[in-house]
Amino acid sequence: MAKQERDICIQTRNVCRKFNDKEVLHGISLDVRRSEIFGLLGPSGSGKTTFVKMIAGIDEATSGEIDVLGTRMPKLKMMNHIGYMAQSDAMYAELTAKENLEFFGALFGLRGAKMKRRIDEVMALVNLTEHVKRPVGAYSGGMKRRLSLAIALLHEPEVLILDEPTVGIDPVLRKSIWDEFDNLSRQGTTILVTTHVMDEADKCHRLGMIRDGSLIAVGTPEALKLETGSASIEEAFLYYGGVRA
Numbered sequence: 001m002a003k004q005e006r007d008i009c010i011q012t013r014n015v016c017r018k019f020n021d022k023e024v025l026h027g028i029s030l031d032v033r034r035s036e037i038f039g040l041l042g043p044s045g046s047g048k049t050t051f052v053k054m055i056a057g058i059d060e061a062t063s064g065e066i067d068v069l070g071t072r073m074p075k076l077k078m079m080n081h082i083g084y085m086a087q088s089d090a091m092y093a094e095l096t097a098k099e100n101l102e103f104f105g106a107l108f109g110l111r112g113a114k115m116k117r118r119i120d121e122v123m124a125l126v127n128l129t130e131h132v133k134r135p136v137g138a139y140s141g142g143m144k145r146r147l148s149l150a151i152a153l154l155h156e157p158e159v160l161i162l163d164e165p166t167v168g169i170d171p172v173l174r175k176s177i178w179d180e181f182d183n184l185s186r187q188g189t190t191i192l193v194t195t196h197v198m199d200e201a202d203k204c205h206r207l208g209m210i211r212d213g214s215l216i217a218v219g220t221p222e223a224l225k226l227e228t229g230s231a232s233i234e235e236a237f238l239y240y241g242g243v244r245a
């Protein structure tokens, strides 16, 4: 395998997705490098969720190709390598946080002391340690988001796909979560994250801007700002979207 291929974690080629004949993604080709924090930025309805779901293997492209770690998606065995955090929380409300984590941990093959250690670590990271024995049905919206993130991180996947992970999370915790993303990336984890939050976009190593189902720009936050003569990512995004300040 050529070095360049080894350095690429996620590769999409000409990915289209139609729902009932309506095409919502129009041929997206993108390379995300290993251990990169790559942000997908775009307005509501632009197609971010649709795109990342296909990369996670939860949905299938109508046409085009998606490879993750060199494996053509969707592929069930890739579940062990990918941590996916959906926009809507998928947990069992009647179970406690610990029971939810144990359920998902078992699916990922965790058990015994390792399971216990990972549960302690991820619950500390999302600041929910004292609520581990509470039923998730009694959690607030923000707490559920944090638990969803904990579940995505639980099995230490090589690839993290996070759909708006910090919505409803306060700024202090948001900062510690982003510090952890930096740590994970330094250790080799690849992180693909969708966001609306512009200060988060600035923390990504590279950004892809999506508008109306097309990828309109890719680059580092600095390069995108420089190229468009913008003072902020928000301004750069408006520029690429055809809105000139």
Ligand SMILES: Nc1ncnc2c1ncn2[C@@H]1O[C@H](COP(=O)(O)OP(=O)(O)OP(=O)(O)O)[C@@H](O)[C@H]1O
Pocket (backbone or CB within 6 Å): 019, 024, 042, 043, 044, 045, 046, 047, 048, 049, 050, 051, 087
């Ligand atoms: N299952 C579906 N059936 C029909 N249309 C869908 C389906 N899922 C998504 N869409 C449409 O695809 C388009 C892209 O939606 P998507 O949820 O991917 O956008 P998004 O950028 O993630 O938005 P948001 O930031 O609000 O989550 C929208 O027009 C949406 O209505």
